[in-house]
Amino acid sequence: MMARRQTIDPLIRAKVIETWGNACWLELPGCTRVGTEDDHIVPYSHGGMDTVSNIRRACKHCNASRQDRVLYGYGARLHMVVVPPGSCDREAVDYIDSHKAQGDPVVSFSALAAAMGLTSPSLAERRAVAMAWSGAYRQFAISQEPIDVWCTRTTPSSKRHPRMLEEWIALDYDVRVIDPGFSVEWERAKDDATRKRVRQWYALHLSQELVDTRQQERRAKLVALGLRSDRAPASSRPQW
Template sequence: MLEYYGRECWLKLPGCTKVATTKDHINPHTHGGSDRLENFRPACHRCNSKRQERKVGNQVRIITGPPAAGKSTYIKEHAYPNDVVVDLDRIAKALMPDPEDAKLQTYPDHIRHVAIGARQAAISRATRLRENVGIWIIHSVPSPDQLEEYKRMGWQIIPIDPGERVVRDRIANQRSSSMHDVADRWYDKPSSGESSPLIEPSRDWGIA
């Protein structure tokens, strides 16, 4: 395998050592992958351990964007009935005694803490499914390292952003004022004062 493909790690996830010392299954054994040469790629030990058996390719879709941009609506319009959706707000709401208390998408710190753990577990399980279904993960503002990892895994990144004015108005009318902090992270403004989203946004989805 190394003779055929060389010794450069094909995954190149954040923290990659670049020098391949292991063979990585493109399609893991647990997903029906074979031990044939075409199903192997060279990988460094760190990347191989980080990837484990997660899916590679655009079956996994990462939906990014500021609060109230229309991320959930986009998924509702595009997902198939058997697809899996991982959404921190849905998880947190399900953990509340009365989901109506979470209608502004604000949660006590302990609820959010539990929800974040549940979300991570859901992502881990979902991205290792053997079933041929779409995986939709809402991640509003991924860090540069997280974004790079998603790209290297071949996961499709779909930014949703109807524009800052629309987002600010929706937050004011529909969400907690704390969501402005998340919007600030999305609309990262350099010294020039110009808006500079982390990802080039799509403006096709104006529904909250």
């Protein structure tokens, strides 16, 4: 739970609105657009200060839905690698292995399943793996340490977070879509259930191009909000 705290100085709030506007800065799924609360960029619980540079206006929904997750680089740098289900995230793990630094944590479905001793998980077992994935993500997403965290995922949605991809883009995560192609995935799928999931994945029409377009729009807003520089990406960001 959030620590009990005082409200911020009304003069600081007025300056925040004058400088950055009163639109909700977060734009998470379900955003009501109008800022009604003061949101700390570096969360209050992480020692974020009540300053004009550290506060933006947010709607009540987004402020609650964010739950102290950090914007990419304001603490952890999250890399989300999306692959269709036929590959069993093997392609994602290969990609991560060739990009991560030694010691970077990797949150992978296949590795979590293997750690639980599951070779061909049932639906209930897959749910347990998904819970482990979410728990690990949740902890890394609020980390104030400047670490790179690599997560694999087949479908960027869940029951609790049906628009997960939009959350990632709002928080400016590094999102990679790896698509070996439908026919490759269809061949790789070991059973009918996986083939069905492959078909569902391709019906989502996920692509790197789509992600890039939406990230460019989001980053332009973050520049206007003083949260990103409009120059070349910082050197802390891996160069692809």
